[in-house]
Amino acid sequence: MNGVSEMDANYMKQIDLAIAIKTRQLQRCDLKSITEQHVRDTLFGTTWKFDRPKTIAKAIDDIFKITVGEIVGYLSVQAVIDGSMMDINDIEQLI
Numbered sequence: 001m002n003g004v005s006e007m008d009a010n011y012m013k014q015i016d017l018a019i020a021i022k023t024r025q026l027q028r029c030d031l032k033s034i035t036e037q038h039v040r041d042t043l044f045g046t047t048w049k050f051d052r053p054k055t056i057a058k059a060i061d062d063i064f065k066i067t068v069g070e071i072v073g074y075l076s077v078q079a080v081i082d083g084s085m086m087d088i089n090d091i092e093q094l095i
Contacts, residue, residue, distance in 0.1 A: 011059075018060045018064070022066065038075060043063065
């Protein structure tokens with residue numbers, strides 16, 4: 001691995017660890033059904049949608065600031081968007 005790839009890999013490992021820790025915190029205190037993927041999707045779909053953090057410190061700060069309300073809000077909007085794109089037969093199968 002070259003220096004940049006190693007740095008990127010290390011950066012992503014730290015991001016993954018912070019997301020795992022935050023997920024466990026949210027599960028313990030707020031909502032047991034939240035997953036790491038929910039946290040990740042919310043970060044990349046809202047907080048980091050247009051501007052990724054420039055430093056690991058900023059990324060970790062963003063991760064630990066995210067709330068269960070932000071995650072549920074984002075997932076709710078995504079469910080509405082996904083539902084609006086479904087065919088009526090797909091919706092009937094869900095019911």
